Amino acid sequence: MADTLVLITALAARPFRAQNEISIWQQIADRIEAACLDGRLGSMDRLPGENHMAEAFGVTRVTIRRALTQLQHKGLLQARKGVGVFVRPVPLKYSVDHGKHFADGIEGGAVIGTRTISLIRNVANGDEAKALSIEIGAPVIRLLRTRLVNDATVYSSDKVFPGRLFQAFETEYALRESVRDVYLAHGVADYRRVETRVSGGFALPQEAEALGLTLHTPVLRSVAINTAADGTPIEFNRGTWPLTAVELVLKNQE
Amino acid sequence: MADTLVLITALAARPFRAQNEISIWQQIADRIEAACLDGRLGSMDRLPGENHMAEAFGVTRVTIRRALTQLQHKGLLQARKGVGVFVRPVPLKYSVDHGKHFADGIEGGAVIGTRTISLIRNVANGDEAKALSIEIGAPVIRLLRTRLVNDATVYSSDKVFPGRLFQAFETEYALRESVRDVYLAHGVADYRRVETRVSGGFALPQEAEALGLTLHTPVLRSVAINTAADGTPIEFNRGTWPLTAVELVLKNQE
DNA sequence: TAGTGGTCTAGACCACTCG
DNA sequence: GAGTGGTCTAGACCACTAA
Structure with a gap:
C-alpha cells in the first residue's frame, strides 16, 4: 500500500552473496518472495517499475525480469502490460x-x-x-x-x-x-x-x-x-x- | 540422430511473420516444438549449440534461450550444463x-x-x-x-x-x-x-x-x-x- | 504524453563437461 | 583446451495503459 520503492530499496540494501553460490536473480527473487509472504508487500500492491527496481538493486532490467518471472510462475506476482507488476493475493496452498x-x-x-x-x-x-x-x-x-x-x-x-x-x-x-x-x-x-x-x-x-x-x-x-x-x-x-x-x-x- | 544443425537451418529458412503478431522467440519455439512432435527431432537428439542456433535463426542467444526455456518447461527439451540441449522422449499425455x-x-x-x-x-x-x-x-x-x-x-x-x-x-x-x-x-x-x-x-x-x-x-x-x-x-x-x-x-x- | 512491461540486440565472463 | 549452457551488462524500440 505504502511506497513500495522504499521497501524494495531496503531489500536491495543487503549485499549479495558470492556469485558462485546463488545467482543474483535468484537472491532478488527470494527477497521479494519473503516480503510477499510475511506481509511487507501486501495484496494488490504495485511494485516500482522495472527500471526503478533495476537501479535500486544495482542490476540490469534483464536480471530483475528474470527474478520477476519466477515469482509470476509461482503465482506471487502478476504483470500487466502498460500498467505495472502487482502482488497477487495470498497464494498459500x-x-x-x-x-x-x-x-x-x-x-x-x-x-x-x-x-x-x-x-x-x-x-x-x-x-x-x-x-x-x-x-x-x-x-x-x-x-x-x-x-x-x-x-x-x-x-x-x-x-x-x-x-x-x-x-x-x-x-x-x-x-x-x-x-x-x-x-x-x-x-x-x-x-x-x-x-x-x-x-x-x-x-x-x-x-x-x-x-x-x-x-x-x-x-x-x-x-x-x-x-x-x-x-x-x-x-x-x-x-x-x-x-x-x-x-x-x-x-x-x- | 542425424545432424540437427541441418534441420534447425531448415526450420530457420522460413521468414518470420510480422513482429506485432507473434514474437520471434515464440515462432522459433513453435517450429522446434513441431519438429519434436512429428519426429523430425527424435528422442535423445542433441540440438546444436545455442550460438549455432542463434546464428542459424539470425537472432541473439537471448532470443534463442527464451524459446528453449519454454520448451524445457513444456517437458520437450532438457538442458545439461556443459553438455548441450537434448530432446526428451515423447512427452505426450x-x-x-x-x-x-x-x-x-x-x-x-x-x-x-x-x-x-x-x-x-x-x-x-x-x-x-x-x-x-x-x-x-x-x-x-x-x-x-x-x-x-x-x-x-x-x-x-x-x-x-x-x-x-x-x-x-x-x-x-x-x-x-x-x-x-x-x-x-x-x-x-x-x-x-x-x-x-x-x-x-x-x-x-x-x-x-x-x-x-x-x-x-x-x-x-x-x-x-x-x-x-x-x-x-x-x-x-x-x-x-x-x-x-x-x-x-x-x-x-x- | 509519460511511464509501463514485452521484446530484442551485441557483446562478455563464468562453471561445467568431455575428449 | 574447446565447446557448452548459465548469468549478466548496457543499451534500444515497441505496444500498451492511464492521466
Whole structure:
C-alpha cells in the first residue's frame, strides 16, 4: 500500500552473496518472495517499475525480469502490460477436496466467494456431448465463474449442464449463485463426482485473465463429471487453478 | 540422430511473420516444438549449440534461450550444463489411474518400465510417521524409483513402508521389482488407495535429475496413502511427474 | 504524453563437461 | 583446451495503459 520503492530499496540494501553460490536473480527473487509472504508487500500492491527496481538493486532490467518471472510462475506476482507488476493475493496452498462441493472442500475456516462471469444456453460440442451422454448439438447450459478464497482467485470453472434437465436453471441460480440449489430445485437431491482428471499446462489468455495470472504461467487443470444418484450425467466441469495455489485432495470413500 | 544443425537451418529458412503478431522467440519455439512432435527431432537428439542456433535463426542467444526455456518447461527439451540441449522422449499425455497400480493405470497399450534407484532401511520422520500411524523413529523401508512409459521417464517416486510389516521386503522385491509381490508375500492380498493429494511445484535438483528435466521446470506432485483391507496403513508414497507428461485420472468406485 | 512491461540486440565472463 | 549452457551488462524500440 505504502511506497513500495522504499521497501524494495531496503531489500536491495543487503549485499549479495558470492556469485558462485546463488545467482543474483535468484537472491532478488527470494527477497521479494519473503516480503510477499510475511506481509511487507501486501495484496494488490504495485511494485516500482522495472527500471526503478533495476537501479535500486544495482542490476540490469534483464536480471530483475528474470527474478520477476519466477515469482509470476509461482503465482506471487502478476504483470500487466502498460500498467505495472502487482502482488497477487495470498497464494498459500489451499486443500480442496475435489469430491465435495467447493466450499465444503476447503480445509480450514476460509472465506469463500463466487463471481459469476456468464450464464448462457447453448449447444453441446463433441467433448461435452460425450461426457454428458447426449447428442452433439443438444441444448446445454454453460456457466462460467471464478471462486475466491480469502479474496484470492484460486479457481476458474467452465461448467456445462444438459439443458433439458434444468428448465429453470437461470432463475434458481440467480437466487444464491448456487449450483447445488439448482440441482435441488430440479429434484436432484443427491449426486456424486464419478471421475476427476488432473493435468498441467500453461495459462491461455482467457485463463490468465480469469485468474489474474501472467500469460504462459503454469497451471493445474481439472476435468470432472457429476452424475445423479441414478447415474445420469448432470454436469461436465472444466477448471483451472494457479499451479501453486491449491492442493487437490481426492479421497476414496467406502 | 542425424545432424540437427541441418534441420534447425531448415526450420530457420522460413521468414518470420510480422513482429506485432507473434514474437520471434515464440515462432522459433513453435517450429522446434513441431519438429519434436512429428519426429523430425527424435528422442535423445542433441540440438546444436545455442550460438549455432542463434546464428542459424539470425537472432541473439537471448532470443534463442527464451524459446528453449519454454520448451524445457513444456517437458520437450532438457538442458545439461556443459553438455548441450537434448530432446526428451515423447512427452505426450499419458492417462494414469492413480487408484490402481501404475502399470494397470496406463490407458492404452504402452510399454512400462521400472528403474529402482535405491532400497534401504531407515527410520520414520514426522510426516511419514503420521501418514503410516507409527511412531517417529520407527523402522521403515525406503524405496526410490522411477517409472518409464515407452522409454520416457514420467514418474519419480519415494515410497515408505512400515519396516515391521515387511520383514522380507528386500528379497521379495528383488525378484521382479514389484511392490505388489512384496505385499502378497507378506499376506497382504488386498489393499486400497485411501487418499491422493495433487499439487504443483517446480523441479528441485533431485527431481530434475530423476526425471531428466531442467531445474525450475514446473512439475506435478502427488502424495498418496495405501492401506490394507483392515485399514492398516502400509505405504506412504510421494511422487513427481513432469507437468505436461501425464493426466491423473481419479475415479470414485462404488 | 509519460511511464509501463514485452521484446530484442551485441557483446562478455563464468562453471561445467568431455575428449 | 574447446565447446557448452548459465548469468549478466548496457543499451534500444515497441505496444500498451492511464492521466
